[in-house]
Amino acid sequence: MKKYAVSIAAVILAVFIAFPIYAADSKGAKGKKIKIGVSLPTQRDERWVRDAQKMKEVAKEEGVDLRMQICDNDAAKQMSQCENLIAAGIDILILAPHDATSAAAIVDNAKAAGLKVISYDRLVLDSDVDLYVSFDNFEVGRLMGEYLVSRVPKGNYAVFAGAPTDNNAKLYRDGALSMIKPLVDKGDIKIVMDQWITDWQPTVAMNLMQNALTASNNKIDAIVAPNDNTAGGIIQALEQVGLAGKVPITGQDAEDTAAQRILKGTQTMTVFKDTKQQAADAIHAAMKMVKGEDAGATSKVNNRRKDVSSILLAPVVVDKSNIDEVLIKSGFLNIKK
Numbered sequence: 001m002k003k004y005a006v007s008i009a010a011v012i013l014a015v016f017i018a019f020p021i022y023a024a025d026s027k028g029a030k031g032k033k034i035k036i037g038v039s040l041p042t043q044r045d046e047r048w049v050r051d052a053q054k055m056k057e058v059a060k061e062e063g064v065d066l067r068m069q070i071c072d073n074d075a076a077k078q079m080s081q082c083e084n085l086i087a088a089g090i091d092i093l094i095l096a097p098h099d100a101t102s103a104a105a106i107v108d109n110a111k112a113a114g115l116k117v118i119s120y121d122r123l124v125l126d127s128d129v130d131l132y133v134s135f136d137n138f139e140v141g142r143l144m145g146e147y148l149v150s151r152v153p154k155g156n157y158a159v160f161a162g163a164p165t166d167n168n169a170k171l172y173r174d175g176a177l178s179m180i181k182p183l184v185d186k187g188d189i190k191i192v193m194d195q196w197i198t199d200w201q202p203t204v205a206m207n208l209m210q211n212a213l214t215a216s217n218n219k220i221d222a223i224v225a226p227n228d229n230t231a232g233g234i235i236q237a238l239e240q241v242g243l244a245g246k247v248p249i250t251g252q253d254a255e256d257t258a259a260q261r262i263l264k265g266t267q268t269m270t271v272f273k274d275t276k277q278q279a280a281d282a283i284h285a286a287m288k289m290v291k292g293e294d295a296g297a298t299s300k301v302n303n304r305r306k307d308v309s310s311i312l313l314a315p316v317v318v319d320k321s322n323i324d325e326v327l328i329k330s331g332f333l334n335i336k337k
Contacts, residue, residue, distance in 0.1 A: 180224075
């Protein structure tokens, strides 16, 4: 009987060693619960709400202590919030910068405290960040430009870019223009407006679009909108002159409201970026880095100071032809057609 009890105990011990409970993985090298600090720029856009929710879900599943701050598109506030996170004893910082340049100081502060930093979605420029988790953002813009020129190879274009403080906005614009500019040089396309949109605000986008329509006597044939939120503002301006649904317009983020507009026909396309996967990847990478493991980077992106190890997810074009398959049947969005 005694031998039997000993053998059972040995089997249990062997199984535990071979298959440790996953909660143990939520602890760092010193056996303490991993504490991850997250700084996001906003919750005004549906996609950033989605990022925050997914990060919280994954952190809860993994038994991680997640400390999240939202700076509401205020660089100084983001600096202060990150200082507080560092002082609170976080093990690693996930930073989605409002201002790609000034956020380098946040990275410096984290490094001085012995912390690693993941640049999330937006790359922090001129900084010693350890990992970048995002998408191929030049490709996102290129897909927008390719989509438009294949449908409107000639005519007047309005080109909008996101916030000038956001490095991604520059990449989206560069990508779109890589497809549009050759036709401009050829004389087939005329860019009648080329403007940045402060803080990605849809009201700013609407006002700029109203100006473009007035200046061109409503003769706009295609529009590059840098994301779904700004596309919504631009479409409001088009509605005021009876052009909603008549002018091809891009977007990105696959927001619920954009999907509804695509089904309705007022927005032509969006670029789907699986931000739920991106958020999960960032949390998992942070856990690995705290434990001294390989984060799983597959490429490198230069931030003007160094080639940053990066995890880049692939973007997908979505329009009325594939929205059901990509966004609805997949369960990414829960909308009724």
